[in-house]
Amino acid sequence: MARIVIDTANHIAGYAAKAARVKVVAAYPITPQTTVVEKVAEFVESGEMDAEYIRVESEHSAMAACIGAAAAGVRTFTATSAHGLALMHEALHWASGARLPIVMVVVNRAMGAPWSIWPDFSDSLSQRDTGWLQFYCADNQEVFDTIIQAYRICEDEKVFLPAMVCLEGFILSHTYMPVKIPDQEDIDAFLPPYKSGWTLDVDNPATHANLVSPEWYMEFRYKIQEAMENAKRLISEIDEEYGRCFGFQYGGLIEKYQCEDADLIICAMGTMGAEAKIAVDNLRKEGLKVGVARVRVFRPFPKEEIRKLAERARMIVTVDRHISFGMEGFLATEVKASIYHMEDRPLVAGFIAGLGGRDVTFKTIEGIARKALKWLQKGRVDEETTWIDLRE
């Protein structure tokens, strides 16, 4: 029988690593991630997990150890936040370039200076171009389910890429919620033993990742792009299969809420996407046709699905817990890029909100929607990017 566990998203991530039968965990403590690997350490020490926990001396080494272990033929797991993720940056490229299906939990935290321990997506979105799949979760159940799904997706021969499963620090990481954990045998049936494209093998010696001349390098990059496109299809299929097996389904790349007849679509990620649903319920009571598109997967970016939504909607607002300095939030950029080739494009307006953990409630999002609806009435966006709740 599946059981209900009431715990924080971080501990739930530990449960998921155990359920996925991870063999090597290499991790370094950082707030607000730490309790993920504390939970894993507990499982390993108690013998509940048949795994080795390598207590590395830095996040760079955490990723390098995962690369080594994945290359030597076992399933790996790690978790980090903010500066830890930034320190890993170089190794993230190496992991994806080596086509190793490592899964990592990123507990989102704002980047310093100045120090902040509170959430925004500036850490993981800064790693946008490292060749990792990026999932963003809205509740603890989704954290568990996405970690299990991520291994299935990453270890598919059409993909063989690593993935980040992102969740916002404190909002999810330290918040208790009930989570349904399926039976181990059902998880085993869904997630077969570790598979990768290659393994370090003394009986079949090969040199991995040696110097590649300009004659070959582009083909290696093209293969990663192809794998990302394959992942796009696979994510939806596996989400459906997971739903059939375990009863939880998230709409694949984008969770859509009340979008069918919506004039205005609020596009957000993570918990802001969940909060936006409440805002939509309230606005709908007033007869306003508003919907939510919660972007669950940022890489590969679901541009086709955004386009589909844009065919019906008259306006899209993006709510970014992120700023690309000198431009705008990444979600705004990606949404606009996705619809550029459409003949009849909806209006798009970008909103920056919740940086460094500033609270974004359904009321905040209602305010964003009302402002956008005014612009929609006028047929013109007054401000391309608006910072919400900014002190004067």
Added chain:
Amino acid sequence: MVTIKELPKEEYLLKGHAACAGCGPSIALRLLFKALGNKIILVVPACCTTVIQGPYPFTAFAVPLQNMLFEATGAAASGIAAALRLRGLEDITVVGWAGDGGTVDIGIQALSGAAERGANFIYICYDNEAYGNTGLQRSGATPYGAWTTTTPTGKKERKKNMPFIMAAHRIPYVATACPSYPIDFINKLRKAKELKGTKYIHVLTPCPTGWRYDTSKTVEIGRLAVQTGMWALYEIENGKFRLNPPSDRLIDKSKRKPVKEYLSMQERFRHLTEGDIEKIQKWVDEDWEYYKALASLERCF
């Protein structure tokens, strides 16, 4: 103890590798394979061996080789060792093979972490006393006075003592070696293979391209490094320090050749004054007093 005749005929460093003529590290590599065979997995960070192995889609290595980030050898080797243990493949030896820059500078953190954790692998620093692959820049292992492209008037600081740093981690085995003494190097590798935990071997590998000497003199230069006492062959096994032949016969200063013989053969030391050479001689003599004292201790670490 092995003899030259008993060494396996098999070569796992294949013909067509891309090392410079007279390359000390490539001699050490060949000996490494002679000592350990082919049931090994090699982790190689950015270093001269990145080039020696040859470019994709070719390789000059007949053992599995994982190229790795410059600073991450210790960590990646930890991960591989853990995976092999979990797969029941502990008869495979994991070997980190890194240059001096990748060991004493950028890679020291990951190596120190792995050693402190007792990760099960052999780590070999092949030391050509500069960043050779990038055209010879100064590293923490560059000796005092040596010309490099970033110390055009000679390095002003002394060489970092990496074997002692590793010994301070209380790992089971630390040793120094030089390919000019192949049997010593092979015996040390074989001893390291039998021990569990992190084993560290620091091998001085003369580099004609960087040290500026004739490519036929690599073995000779290595011998002089040892005979002058600039480089001592020793091992620290479970904390016990022991000088190995021929270094064990050099405690008495009169047995050692003057360092000038070693220095004067290399153009990288061409600009040294008599004063510089005297200073280096004094430091070497002090080191040997220290070795003498260490050898008398039951445990030095």
